């Protein structure tokens with residue numbers, strides 16, 4: 001059985017504290033994603049391919065590779081580990097490549 005300690009912020013009892021704080025308080029101060037580094041994609045209107053790091057991909061292939069690419073641009077705060085990256089939809093609008101991403105993180109000590 002794990003020993004429970006009091007969160008120094010809200011007083012909740014928890015068996016896992018980070019720097020003296022419970023998960024809720026830690027999360028409020030440090031959200032899972034610390035930094036999302038710039039991700040530059042270029043869409044070519046002629047070939048209809050999308051370039052990342054000077055390599056051109058078709059939309060389908062890029063869609064498959066996006067979770068890995070997004071993952072390489074993410075920096076998480078202490079206490080979190082990446083569970084899953086899911087790309088919702090990709091939209092090409094002129095030269096813009098837009099996509100929605102869901103990032104699931106686990107909290108652990």
Ligand SMILES: [Zn+2]
Pocket residue numbers: 007008009010011012021022023024025026
């Ligand atoms: Zn707390």
